[in-house]
Amino acid sequence: MRALTVQPGAAGKGSSVPVSVEELPDPTPGDGELLVRGLGIGICGTDREIIGGHYGWAPPGSSRLVLGHESFGRVLGAPDGSGFAEGDLVAGVVRRPDPVPCGACARGEFDMCRNGKYTERGIKELDGYGSELWTVETEYAVRVDPRLESVGNLMEPTSVVAKAWDQVDRIGARSWFEPRRVLITGAGPIGLLAALLGQQRGLDTHVVDLVKDGPKPEVVKSLGAEYHSDPIGDVVGKLQPDVVIEATGIGEVVFDAIAATAPYGIVCLTGVSAGGHKLTIDAGATNRSMVLENDVVIGSVNANHRHYAAAASALAAADLDWLNRLVSRRVPLERFTEALTAEADDIKVVLTL
Incomplete structure (x- = not known):
């Protein structure tokens, strides 16, 4: 599969290609995980900061990070009894609680982590959702209303x-x-x-x-x-x-x-x-x-399960034509440099997978 990857911290340090599209092995879902066909990732300032070398951490043992935290995709396979089925539209939660855990993380408030040992998909020590296929634990997947297929990448910012x-x-x-x-x-x-x-x-x-x-x-x-x-x-x-x-x-x-x-x-x-x-x-x-x-x-930064559920409800209740106006450009993966370059009239740019 193709994936958009970056070497965090490489910009300005002699690396000629800090960000690129790579061929990576297709992921195999583990127990309790969904296999998802990525439809697109939203691009935001955090992605540009990571590419610019100002932020971001690769997974342990790797020098590169798969970008993409504003996720959206379609389920290809789901565990029995998970509540998800093939064809469902989903977004993946970004943050994971620290393994210690701190008091906030232990109570599901991992967006308020006290010790900084959380991880984040596409940002901090976990590969993101910027690939043609990705997996996500069922407890960190959020179902998206089918009518929102054209704007599903608005889930994370919402x-x-x-x-x-x-x-x-x-x-x-x-x-x-x-x-x-x-x-x-x-x-x-x-x-x-x-x-x-x-x-x-x-x-x-x-x-x-x-x-x-x-x-x-x-x-x-x-x-x-x-x-x-x-x-x-x-x-x-x-x-x-x-x-x-x-x-x-x-x-x-x-x-x-x-x-x-x-x-x-x-x-x-x-x-x-x-x-x-x-x-x-x-x-x-x-x-x-x-x-x-x-x-x-x-x-206020990030979000937990409760906030993703509220976001799903808010988007489902919104006028779809208005939401579509927020997506100013859709750029295919092979032209990722265009998506990462901000234009004057941009609101939300989506890199299609």
């Missing part, structure tokens, strides 16, 4: 968003909590899917991004949300949202969002910032506002 909303709900429950307005910063896949879940919750949903044209403003409007391209400080100051889902990782945006939420507002950070960028902020004013208004800022 699970990340579902976790973010889950964290917001849990923190909001510390007191009376009936949010009315949510502001999403960033109109990439995470931001747009966060807006989808905001709309599904009946919230007054707003999205802010820098672009003034291209597909993103119209995608937001067609969802029934309001799009903004003014500076984030102006937007958040005018709206005073109860909830902010931050999906850019841009330091200035993060602190502007924190500064002007409604009383006991919740800011959930999902974007990962690059290091080395310094800001000048009024730390005293930020502290004063957060304390006197009972504000909360939280970070």
Whole structure:
């Protein structure tokens, strides 16, 4: 079978081909595993960071890692009594709990691992789903509604968003909590899917991004949300949202969002910032506002089984035409370099297998 592989950390260290399509042996499913025909993998910033040598770890004993954590495929074989059958559409969960395990992993909350010894398909010490065939343990496979065949690769990013909303709900429950307005910063896949879940919750949903044209403003409007391209400080100051889902990782945006939420507002950070960028902020004013208004800022990454189930439900309830608009390009495996090169109007690029 063909697979997209990378040598983590090789970029810039004399390797001429850190990423390539390789021929690998077909996998043999073990006890309790599904054999899956890969249909596609979504491409995201994490994949580009791994290829760039900034992140990622190959499996023990190997120098190369099969890429792909935004999985989607069709079951070719399933164990008896597993609840899965040939022809089912599935996505594979990314993270696996650490073998120790820590207290969180032992309770199924492996997205909150305390000791960092978790592994991740296509990212950290486990081969990913970027191959024509792959296997997955039945307990880490999630069934996808058949009507979502064209957009099944949205499962993983939607699970990340579902976790973010889950964290917001849990923190909001510390007191009376009936949010009315949510502001999403960033109109990439995470931001747009966060807006989808905001709309599904009946919230007054707003999205802010820098672009003034291209597909993103119209995608937001067609969802029934309001799009903004003014500076984030102006937007958040005018709206005073109860909830902010931050999906850019841009330091200035993060602190502007924190500064002007409604009383006991919740800011959930999902974007990962690059290091080395310094800001000048009024730390005293930020502290004063957060304390006197009972504000909360939280970070959220990855997802567990509960969040994948919530993602499957959210996508099944969404308008399929709208979801299809999020997939801006589909690129075949042999032209992987095109998929890995970002274009101006990209939302979600899928590498077809």
